[in-house]
Amino acid sequence: MNRKKFIVILLTPLLLTLAAGLGYTVLSLPEQPQYVQNMVTDKMSESGVNNPVTAVLLNFRGYDTLLEMVVLLLALLAVWSLDMSEPKRKTAPTPLLDTLTRLLTPVLILVTAYLLWVGADAPGGAFQAGSVLAACGVLLLLAGWRIPNKLTALPLRIILIAGPSMFIIISIITLFLEGQLLTFPPAQAGLYIIILETVATLSIGATLAALFLGVNHNDKGKENK
Amino acid sequence: MTAAIFYALVGIALFCTGLFGLIINSHLLRKILAINIMGSGVFLVLVALAKRTENMPADPVPHAMVITGIVVAISATALALTLMLKVVKETGHATFPDDEEK
Numbered sequence A: 001m002n003r004k005k006f007i008v009i010l011l012t013p014l015l016l017t018l019a020a021g022l023g024y025t026v027l028s029l030p031e032q033p034q035y036v037q038n039m040v041t042d043k044m045s046e047s048g049v050n051n052p053v054t055a056v057l058l059n060f061r062g063y064d065t066l067l068e069m070v071v072l073l074l075a076l077l078a079v080w081s082l083d084m085s086e087p088k089r090k091t092a093p094t095p096l097l098d099t100l101t102r103l104l105t106p107v108l109i110l111v112t113a114y115l116l117w118v119g120a121d122a123p124g125g126a127f128q129a130g131s132v133l134a135a136c137g138v139l140l141l142l143a144g145w146r147i148p149n150k151l152t153a154l155p156l157r158i159i160l161i162a163g164p165s166m167f168i169i170i171s172i173i174t175l176f177l178e179g180q181l182l183t184f185p186p187a188q189a190g191l192y193i194i195i196l197e198t199v200a201t202l203s204i205g206a207t208l209a210a211l212f213l214g215v216n217h218n219d220k221g222k223e224n225k
Numbered sequence B: 001m002t003a004a005i006f007y008a009l010v011g012i013a014l015f016c017t018g019l020f021g022l023i024i025n026s027h028l029l030r031k032i033l034a035i036n037i038m039g040s041g042v043f044l045v046l047v048a049l050a051k052r053t054e055n056m057p058a059d060p061v062p063h064a065m066v067i068t069g070i071v072v073a074i075s076a077t078a079l080a081l082t083l084m085l086k087v088v089k090e091t092g093h094a095t096f097p098d099d100e101e102k
Helices: A002-027 A035-047 A052-060 A062-081 A095-118 A126-143 A154-178 A189-213 A217-224 B003-024 B028-049 B060-091
Strands: none
Touching (some): A002 B003, A052 A062, A052 A189, A052 B060, A062 A154, A095 A126, A095 A189, A126 B060, A189 B060, B003 B028
């Protein structure tokens, strides 16, 4: 116990110094630089959307988003490969949870679609929509709903890789049409972005919900049979 | 001091609180939570500093980076939690070996 007290006494001034240094840095920052921002503002008319954040995510820095989808998939693969599968509990939702989830699921799906669509003009987009979808999936799992094993094998995996695959397919299409990866022609940029975002939303939602579940249900199902 | 600078300072406070928790706590779950608090602090600093000059629109590039970062942080947390469960399954403790000796 004494050792912990010693560490606290030693650590507190060090961290306060760090906080003071960081705070001083923030306070002494120069004015916001205009350069990058002007580049985004100037190109907005060619981006296919009206929300600068969505334009940066899906159009100007499409690479980042493509690689991020791969990071999500990698995290899920790592979780699955640890094989922390627990015995599957057969639970049925209680009447209250049953009614609640039946009411909430359509609402959450509607919110997902709205966030996805509104991302073109206002804060929203694939990641926000995907998170709501994942929350819906987690809610259903916690309430006791289970996906039939038939659907967790190939169909789940197809949804999981759909997002990154769609990015790669569109990269190849733009490579041949425009000569560069993920460079959208201004006229069709909106269409490309909405296709990418729709598929990415499904993938992000499924991946996050699967991460929460943490169990490779397919193998588990086979063991049970 | 604008509102944005205030939020950035709060973000720094969150980061340092998280760092404190990360060093002090030996339980792995608390360490994971502390890293998440540190991450939230960093996101808050990035979002706030994107609009640190008044009468200017927010810079969308840091905002896009934060959205990316949040999703990566969630997946990293999920992986960390699974690793923690694995450690508990293997050793029976949710701490690192050299913490247990004390």
